[in-house]
Structure formats: C-alpha cells, structure tokens
Amino acid sequence: MGEIFAPYKWEALFVRWPDILAAFGTTVGISAGALVLALALGFAFSMLSVSRFKPLRGVARLYVEVVQNVPLLLQVFVLYAVFPLLGLSLASFWIGVLAIGVYHGAYMSEVVRSGIGSIHRGQFEAAKSQGFTYLQTMMLVILPQAMRIILPPLAVQAANLVKNTSVLALIAGGELMYFSNSFAGDTSYYGPAYVAAAVLYFAICFPLSRAAVYLEHRMRSHRHVVTGDATKVLEADGAEVTPGTHDLTGRAAAAALAGGVTTMMEGTTSLVPPVSDKGRYLTYAELYGVDRGAWPDPAHGSYPRPRKPRKGHAKRFASRDRRRQAGGARRGRGGRK
Amino acid sequence: MSDIIALLTWTNLRFLLEGLGLTLVISALSIACSVVLGAVISIMRGSRLRVMRGISIAYVELFKNTPLLLWIMFTFFVAQLPPLPAAVVAFTLFTAASVAEIVRGGLASVPAGQYEAARSQGFSAPQMYVLIILPQALRNMVPALLSQFVTTIKDTSYLWGAMALQELMGRGMILMNSFNSTVQIFAIFGLLALIYFAVCFTLSQFVRAYQKRLTGAR
Numbered sequence: 001m002g003e004i005f006a007p008y009k010w011e012a013l014f015v016r017w018p019d020i021l022a023a024f025g026t027t028v029g030i031s032a033g034a035l036v037l038a039l040a041l042g043f044a045f046s047m048l049s050v051s052r053f054k055p056l057r058g059v060a061r062l063y064v065e066v067v068q069n070v071p072l073l074l075q076v077f078v079l080y081a082v083f084p085l086l087g088l089s090l091a092s093f094w095i096g097v098l099a100i101g102v103y104h105g106a107y108m109s110e111v112v113r114s115g116i117g118s119i120h121r122g123q124f125e126a127a128k129s130q131g132f133t134y135l136q137t138m139m140l141v142i143l144p145q146a147m148r149i150i151l152p153p154l155a156v157q158a159a160n161l162v163k164n165t166s167v168l169a170l171i172a173g174g175e176l177m178y179f180s181n182s183f184a185g186d187t188s189y190y191g192p193a194y195v196a197a198a199v200l201y202f203a204i205c206f207p208l209s210r211a212a213v214y215l216e217h218r219m220r221s222h223r224h225v226v227t228g229d230a231t232k233v234l235e236a237d238g239a240e241v242t243p244g245t246h247d248l249t250g251r252a253a254a255a256a257l258a259g260g261v262t263t264m265m266e267g268t269t270s271l272v273p274p275v276s277d278k279g280r281y282l283t284y285a286e287l288y289g290v291d292r293g294a295w296p297d298p299a300h301g302s303y304p305r306p307r308k309p310r311k312g313h314a315k316r317f318a319s320r321d322r323r324r325q326a327g328g329a330r331r332g333r334g335g336r337k
Numbered sequence: 338m339s340d341i342i343a344l345l346t347w348t349n350l351r352f353l354l355e356g357l358g359l360t361l362v363i364s365a366l367s368i369a370c371s372v373v374l375g376a377v378i379s380i381m382r383g384s385r386l387r388v389m390r391g392i393s394i395a396y397v398e399l400f401k402n403t404p405l406l407l408w409i410m411f412t413f414f415v416a417q418l419p420p421l422p423a424a425v426v427a428f429t430l431f432t433a434a435s436v437a438e439i440v441r442g443g444l445a446s447v448p449a450g451q452y453e454a455a456r457s458q459g460f461s462a463p464q465m466y467v468l469i470i471l472p473q474a475l476r477n478m479v480p481a482l483l484s485q486f487v488t489t490i491k492d493t494s495y496l497w498g499a500m501a502l503q504e505l506m507g508r509g510m511i512l513m514n515s516f517n518s519t520v521q522i523f524a525i526f527g528l529l530a531l532i533y534f535a536v537c538f539t540l541s542q543f544v545r546a547y548q549k550r551l552t553g554a555r
Contacts, residue, residue: 070534
C-alpha cells in the first residue's frame with residue numbers, strides 16, 4: 001500500500017497541476033453546458049408529457065424511455081463514431097455536452113413531470129377559471145409551486161450529471177477522468193492519479209448533494225408550517241418558539257410531528273424520501289397511497305374523498321380546529337396574533 | 338444490403354448474446370453482493386454507536402459523490418484485481434451506497450411492532466434483522482432493486498473501455514473491427530442499442546407493474 005501511494009508519485013502528480021486544473025475546468029465546463037441543456041430539455045419534455053394531446057405525450061414518453069434504457073456510453077459512442085460517418089464531427093467537449101445533456105434531460109423531465117403531477121388539480125382549475133392561458137398557468141401558478149418539490153431531486157440529478165461526465169474519458173474527452181487515466185497510464189502511478197480525481201469529483205458533487213438534502217429539509221419544514229400549527233405544538237412541549245422564524249419553528253415542528261417515525265431508529269429518519277425506479281422521488285400519491293388528484297392525468301376523475309382523521313389527530317390539532325370553528329375565515333400561522 | 342446480411346449471421350448474434358450473458362452475470366452478482374453490503378451499511382446507520390453511524394454516512398457520501406468509472410479503474414489498476422472480480426467489486430462498492438438507501442426505505446416500511454415483537458421474543462439484533470425484518474423489507478425493496486439492476490446493466494458498458502472485459506458493449510466493439518463499412522457500423526450500434534433497450538425496458542416495465550401492485554394492494 002505504501003508503495004502505491006509513495007511520496008514521489010504524489011510529487012510527480014502535483015508537478016502537473018496546470019494540467020489537472022485544465023482537466024478540472026473542462027469537467028466543470030462540460031457539466032455546466034450539459035446541465036443547461038438537460039434543464040431545457042427536462043422542462044420542455046415534461047410540458048409535453050402533461051399535454052392534453054396524446055401524440056405529444058407519446059413523443060415525450062418515447063424520448064424518456066429510449067434515452068433512459070440505453071447506456072450513456074453507447075449514446076456517447078454514437079456521437080463519437082456514427083455522427084462523423086454522416087459528416088458531422090463534433091469536438092469531444094460538445095459530444096459531452098450533447099450526450100450528457102440529452103441523457104439527463106430525460107431524467108429531469110421525469111422529475112419535473114412528477115413535480116407537476118403533485119400539484120392539486122384545483123390549482124389548474126382555479127387558474128383556468130381566472131382566464132390564465134395554458135402557458136401562464138404553468139409559468140405563474142403551477143411551476144412556482146412545483147419548484148419546491150422539484151428542486152431537491154434536480155440537485156441530485158445535477159450531481160449525477162457531473163459524475164457521468166467521467167464516461168468521456170473513454171473517448172479521450174480531455175476532462176478530469178481522462179487526465180487521471182492518461183497520467184496513470186503514462187507513469188503507472190495509479191494510486192495518486194485516481195485519489196486526486198476522486199477528491200476533485202467529490203468537491204463538486206458533495207455540495208450538490210448536500211444542497212439536495214438541505215432543500216428537501218426546507219421543503220418539508222415549510223409544509224409543516226403551512227399545514228400544522230407548529231407553534232402551538234412546540235409551546236405545548238415547552239419548546240422555545242420564536243414567532244416569525246419559519247425555518248426554526250418549521251424544522252422543530254417537523255421533528256415534533258414526525259415523532260412516530262423517529263422513535264424506532266433514533267436519529268436515523270431519512271430526510272430523503274424513497275426513490276422509485278428511474279431515480280426520481282416517489283410522488284405523494286405513490287408514497288402515501290393517497291390520491292390528491294394529479295391533474296392532468298385523465299385517470300383522475302374527481303377530488304379525493306376526505307380522509308378519516310388518524311388516531312390522535314383530534315388532540316394534536318385541537319387548537320387549530322377550535323380556531324377554525326370559532327373564527328371561520330381566520331387562517332395563517334398561529335404565531336401571529 | 339449484403340453488408341448487413343454478412344453481419345447478421347447466427348455466429349455474430351450469438352457472439353453478442355454471450356456478451357449480454359456476461360453483462361447480466363456481472364450485474365446480477367453485483368446487485369446480490371451489494372444488497373448484503375447495503376443492508377450492513379444501512380443497519381449500521383441505525384446503530385447506537387456514533388462511530389458506526391459515522392462510517393456508514395461516510396461510505397454513502399463517498400460513493401454517492403464520486404463516479405463509478407473511477408472505482409472501476411481503482412479496483413483494476415490500484416487494487417490490481419483480475420478483470421472479472423475487479424468489475425464485480427467496483428460495482429458492488431458503488432451500488433451498495435444506493436442500495437443502502439433502498440434498504441433503509443425498506444427497513445422503515447416494516448412496522449415498528451415487528452422490531453418490538455422480535456426483541457420481546459429474545460432475538461438478538463442480527464437474528465432479528467436476518468430472520469424477521471429483512472425478509473419482510475425485501476418485498477417492498479424489489480422494485481427499487483430492479484431499477485438499480487437496470488442502472489447496473491447500463492453501467493457495465495464501461496467495462497470494455499476500462500478493462501477490456503468482453504461484455505455486450507465490448508463484443509459490439511470487437512465486431513466493429515471486422516465489419517467496418519458505414520452501414521455495418523450503423524447496424525452494430527443499432528443492434529447494441531436494441532439489445533440494451535429490450536432488456537432494460539422490459540425490466541423497467543416490470544418494475545412499474547410491480548410498483549402499481551404494491552401501492553394498489555395497500
């Protein structure tokens with residue numbers, strides 16, 4: 001082990017720091033370009049996939065299924081080896097942007113689609129009744145709400161995208177993984193080359209996946225602030241409550257309300273919801289078996305029946321219910337009196 | 338046209354399908370091993386010992402944030418394993434991080450009463466997990482594991498470029514050496530895409546159907 005990571009090998013690697021930096025820059029550049037393309041394709045195709053017109057939905061479905069079920073490397077090779085035969089030669093940088101952008105566009109479109117699907121159909125109906133056009137409804141009403149749900153898995157996808165730029169090493173893409181490979185091949189100092197690459201990839205991907213966890217966390221606490229009267233719950237527990245600080249109250253309330261989950265495996269409750277196939281997050285309906293009417297899926301006819309209150313519900317939300325019965329129109333956070 | 342007929346012989350197709358066999362074997366082995374490793378990691382995540390939790394978190398974060406190709410290179414060149422074990426080890430290590438999250442979801446789906454019942458009957462922690470919890474959790478994990486299987490099948494295509502292991506992609510590239518007219522290259526890529534698509538699409542449709550059944554049954 002000591003021989004693999006001998007100091008002189010590290011030295012040989014660090015002498016090449018301008019090349020490392022350039023390769024790192026290429027990775028970042030390809031990632032940025034591919035991310036822009038993937039986001040554009042993702043939003044565009046998710047719009048198609050919630051369209052009322054069957055052919056458009058079909059096109060979106062076809063794109064997602066074909067791209068997700070064929071290896072990324074094969075798609076890269078098609079751009080690398082087949083396109084030149086058609087007289088279309090691309091630089092490896094643009095092969096990377098194009099192939100990885102298209103590949104992750106399919107995943108992002110699934111993420112956005114499930115985000116839109118989780119918005120209550122009443123929102124669409126309300127917007128329509130107010131005379132919004134389809135585009136206005138999407139841009140002004142639906143997407144801003146869906147964004148909260150979409151953002152965490154999008155950040156995960158962005159991290160995956162950065163990791164996947166490494167396949168370009170196999171077509172001499174000039175990015176980080178390629179540099180490590182060629183340095184290792186030239187010098188046979190494999191250890192340092194790959195450890196350095198691992199560190200650099202980690203440096204890009206770790207913040208992205210932390211961002212995903214953070215956004216997830218914020219989204220969940222926000223939901224609790226909106227739906228449950230967190231302040232009361234916390235005051236009842238004797239917790240210190242600062243009215244007006246969404247994050248603090250929300251987060252603590254989320255922990256308090258999720259008490260049933262945390263007791264079993266203490267401190268281990270996942271903030272990341274279960275992931276379904278294709279790496280997207282489960283929708284609300286899949287997760288809880290409750291259908292909130294995911295418009296515009298034509299399968300959903302009507303509003304869901306109101307659920308029977310769960311055990312302990314009455315006690316937990318007693319203060320809220322009392323307030324609703326008394327005040328009627330009074331809504332909003334309990335902290336503001 | 339004669340180019341394509343020359344390519345689409347039974348020998349060549351069998352040559353490719355053998356590659357598919359290797360792809361499936363590597364993927365299946367890796368998934369099986371990573372379920373074991375992933376279960377260990379996710380149970381460690383729930384441990385009372387801080388060190389255990391730390392190791393588990395560090396493991397998941399490390400493998401979640403570095404590319405798979407890097408680990409393939411690592412096991413092959415740095416750890417100097419022979420190609421096939423190197424591939425399986427790299428895939429197992431990498432996939433275990435994702436599988437650990439899947440197992441965690443599966444464990445959480447088993448009602449708390451099952452844990453308590455097991456403990457009250459005097460089962461030790463390993464006995465409880467192996468005999469009582471994991472068998473129940475596995476049922477809910479099947480769709481997610483299968484889609485992980487699809488991901489692994491797609492990712493095995495790196496192995497030809499990284500360590501010249503003749504899986505499906507490698508076999509395709511080998512064919513391309515002897516059949517190199519434009520039409521034939523098109524046909525080979527088409528064929529590879531078709532085979533991958535057929536396998537992965539079938540599996541992912543199965544996942545979808547199974548998931549529908551699971552959520553419908555509840």
